[in-house]
Amino acid sequence: MAKAGRQSEKTMPERDAIVVGAGFTGLSAALELVDAGLDVLLLEARDRVGGKVESETLPDGTRVDTGGQFFCRDMSELMGLIEENGGTPVMTHYDGEMIYRPPVSPQQGFARWQGVDALRDRMIATDPDNPELAKLTVADWVARQDDVADDVRKSFLRLIKGLWCRAPEEVAFTWLASNDRRITNTYSEMEMFLPGSLHALADQLAARLGDRLRLGTAVTGIEHSGTSVTIMAGNERLSAKRIILALPPVMIRRIPFSPALPERLQKALCAWAPGLSIKLQVSYDKPFWREHGLSGAVMWHEPQGLYACDASHDDYAGLIVFVGGPEAQEWHKRPRAELIAFIREQLSAAFGPEGGNPRDIHVRDWVDDLWSGGAYSDVVIDLDARHAEDIITEGIPLIHFVSSELSPSYPGYVEGAIVAGRLAAGQVIGSRASGRTKATNQ
Ligand SMILES: Cc1cc2nc3c(=O)[nH]c(=O)nc-3n(C[C@H](O)[C@H](O)[C@H](O)COP(=O)(O)OP(=O)(O)OC[C@H]3O[C@@H](n4cnc5c(N)ncnc54)[C@H](O)[C@@H]3O)c2cc1C
Missing domain, CATH: 3.90.660.10 (Polyamine Oxidase; Chain A, domain 2)
Structure with a gap:
């Protein structure tokens, strides 16, 4: 017993989960994990959240979305989020x-x-x-x-x-x-938009994370063994029980993995090209x-x-x-x-x-954008990669790969990002619960 106790102390990961990428996928995943009571850290390379949803203030003072902006009433997760956060959409003039x-x-x-x-x-x-x-x-x-x-x-x-x-x-x-x-x-997917910007909603979500969010922190490497994962970010090595890589496929493939990812997963990631x-x-x-x-x-x-x-x-x-x-x-x-x-x-x-x-x-x-690769979305251009999405979504032990592109609904849209992020968080929460059940049964 004592030996097992010492071992688990030594290998005890610092956090329950680390989420990489604070676009709508990563923000949604992190918030879901926080709400479930997990100890979470969200790492974002840029000095702002939102990913492909971003804004600028024009010379006349108007804040406008320079990335993702429009949505429609069919996009229920996003509509719900807007309502919860007090947003009032306006109808696009058609x-x-x-x-x-x-x-x-x-x-x-x-x-x-x-x-x-x-x-x-x-x-x-x-x-x-x-x-x-x-x-x-x-x-x-x-x-x-x-x-x-x-x-x-x-x-x-x-x-x-x-x-x-x-x-x-x-x-x-x-x-x-x-x-x-x-x-x-x-x-129409362009039925409405938020006059104060959709990006302001990303800021509101980020505010709920407080110091669980670190901006300006690019992940530069990942070490994984099947039983542990360590993330390299600047000079830091961060470990967690689970990692959610909330990045589009073209950005995942830029991160060096040690050991290298399985060949079929590398091929699946290489099937995509940025918009x-x-x-x-x-x-x-x-x-x-x-x-x-x-x-x-x-x-x-x-x-x-x-x-x-x-x-x-x-x-x-x-x-x-x-x-x-x-x-x-x-x-x-x-x-x-x-x-x-x-x-x-x-x-x-x-x-x-x-x-x-x-x-x-x-x-x-957005062409060749440093942290997105492009926009609005990555698309598959390898004609031999029919199962690319399934292979990526399957992930590898302890690491979940997730982004709007890989969403079961509205891929390529903000709605898809929210759905995908929440699903990945659900898997992490589920794995934790099943881990606890196993421990209790032993
Ligand atoms: C111009 C434009 C117009 C669009 N219009 C619409 C629209 O009207 N409606 C709509 O629904 N969708 C629209 N989209 C698409 C929508 O914005 C995206 O589908 C969605 O925001 C993707 O979210 P995501 O979180 O999956 O990915 P991303 O937003 O790309 O988030 C990934 C995050 O990971 C970060 N990152 C990358 N590499 C690293 C690393 N190594 N370490 C740490 N962080 C890293 C990035 O900085 C980024 O913040 C548009 C996009 C653009 C650019």
Whole structure:
């Protein structure tokens, strides 16, 4: 007995759990663990929380989301969190006509989008085990749908490029179909947003963690043996009974593991590529487009990869312009002034001279972001990696790999991050309870 006691004292881990990454996944996991009474530490590389949800204060004092922002009533975990924390969402303004570039009639535009919706339904209905689909890219699959009008197929490809920020010629079809099966909203995913920023909600969650949260603490290595885990962060070595790595796959694979992760897990992590996106906040004195019966939304077919929508609220007038996919990578390489001039030109062509003359344009370039790798989400581009998600989610003893990308619902969204974080925490809490039951039974 005495010997066993000494041994457990020597190997006693410092904490019940360490969570790495204070995006919505890590924040949700850490809070769940704290609520269950566990001794938790949350480590975050940046000097702020929120991960891909972040904000900036514009010259006029308005706090705007430069990362994740929108949500809808179907996203119940996020809606619940907003309500608990006293947030009041505003509805995104969609009344009025959408602009298509190059122009098409509203009827043509509507018919095209109905066709795109039907094609998405067809994709979702495909058999995940059909071997004929296993090695296809999204572009390959779309090319096979030859009973569908050409402009609908092209619009579908542009939509995928805009949403997942990679070329459809490289995105794995079976991954996209599986991903989209889990995105089940009936209301537009951009239905609403928080005027004070979604990032403020991340700050509120972090405040509940107090000194259990350490900012500016990048994890630079992990040692694991199957019975213990040690995390290297700066000069410190931190140990815990369980680790939740709340990081997207492209960021997990940057951390050196000792011993190295099993080969199949390394391959599964390497199957992902980061999204390529730039988000611009274009501020005006007033939402002038509404006076012309326009919604503020612009769908560009040429140049590709661009989309705009109204993000005004009572105290602010502005549009958001998203640049997604290979075009974002091209703009990432060029001087920012050129991108701003290009966006002015595009907005002027869409809305007239007023559109090209905003008060301010704020650019947030997420391409190659130091601590995210990219945005909005990682996507699978290895056509041989059909089970990549399952392999990563399985994890290794004592270490859970988790992020929005790996969520059973709304992967790639903030809602998905909350669901994934809470699930991982539930597993840690469950393992602790089953450990206690075993000890009592012995
Ligand atoms: C421009 C943009 C627009 C978006 N729009 C929307 C939207 O409107 N609606 C929506 O629902 N979603 C949107 N998203 C996606 C959404 O923001 C993400 O899906 C979600 O926030 C991901 O959360 P996460 O916690 O899984 O990952 P992340 O937010 O990436 O969090 C991971 C955290 O880990 C930290 N980290 C990384 N490496 C280390 C390390 N070695 N050590 C310690 N910490 C580390 C990072 O700094 C980060 O804080 C958008 C994203 C972007 C960027």
